[in-house]
Amino acid sequence: xxxxxxxxxxxxxxxxxxxxxxxxxxxxxxxxxxxxxxxxxxxxxxxxxxxxxxxxxxxxxxxxxxxxxxxxxxxxxxxxxxxxxxxxxxxxxxxxxxxxxxxxxxxxxxxx
Amino acid sequence: xxxxxxxxxxxxxxxxxxxxxxxxxxxxxxxxxxxxxxxxxxxxxxxxxxxxxxxxxxxxxxxxxxxxxxxxxxxxxxxxxxxxxxxxxxxxxxxxxxxxxxxxxxxxxxxxx
Numbered sequence: 001x002x003x004x005x006x007x008x009x010x011x012x013x014x015x016x017x018x019x020x021x022x023x024x025x026x027x028x029x030x031x032x033x034x035x036x037x038x039x040x041x042x043x044x045x046x047x048x049x050x051x052x053x054x055x056x057x058x059x060x061x062x063x064x065x066x067x068x069x070x071x072x073x074x075x076x077x078x079x080x081x082x083x084x085x086x087x088x089x090x091x092x093x094x095x096x097x098x099x100x101x102x103x104x105x106x107x108x109x110x111x112x
Numbered sequence: 113x114x115x116x117x118x119x120x121x122x123x124x125x126x127x128x129x130x131x132x133x134x135x136x137x138x139x140x141x142x143x144x145x146x147x148x149x150x151x152x153x154x155x156x157x158x159x160x161x162x163x164x165x166x167x168x169x170x171x172x173x174x175x176x177x178x179x180x181x182x183x184x185x186x187x188x189x190x191x192x193x194x195x196x197x198x199x200x201x202x203x204x205x206x207x208x209x210x211x212x213x214x215x216x217x218x219x220x221x222x223x224x225x
Contacts, residue, residue: 030211031211033211033213035215041217041218042201042215042216042217042218043156043201043215043218045212045213045214045215048211048212048213050211056212058212090155090156092213094205094211094213096211099144099205100146100158100161101146101158101203101205101213102158103155103156103157104155105154105155106154106155
């Protein structure tokens, strides 16, 4: 778990702003993920990536964008098109299909 | 479609009693089934997992059972303690050429002292 670093831990966004959440892993994992968690709710998949320069939409991709230019990095941009972005965002990674998924410590995003 | 159903959504037990949480998955190709524990404001942490070539796995007070025919797997916690209070999630990664993980909706376990 210590091998996945998310930043910032707390972030405030103004209306109409884009913000980017950083996720870096040093576990040499192929796959990386972004999940959104609303208070008292489950984990919803935003995007995932299996290899560099490739990523797929999850269940709630609208209003979000990602890139995977390096194996270690999978940043998430919350765009102004995401009308209700206040949530806890979790980045994760896994080695190969069917292997354990590990989570970063999460980033709290609040709209002000 | 792809989904993982988890029950119950909340569970209260007396300290020392057992707790059981069940998940049902839809993709018969899934072959790995982890359980995560999430404390308030923290990230989910893996507590136990099972692969499809075994039917049960135990780790001290925690066990997971798998029924591939019925496509369900369960988390069993015995001799519950107040520190077991948390939200528990199951997951079923899809294996048909993707790395997509589907999580259950979570079970909030409260152990009453």
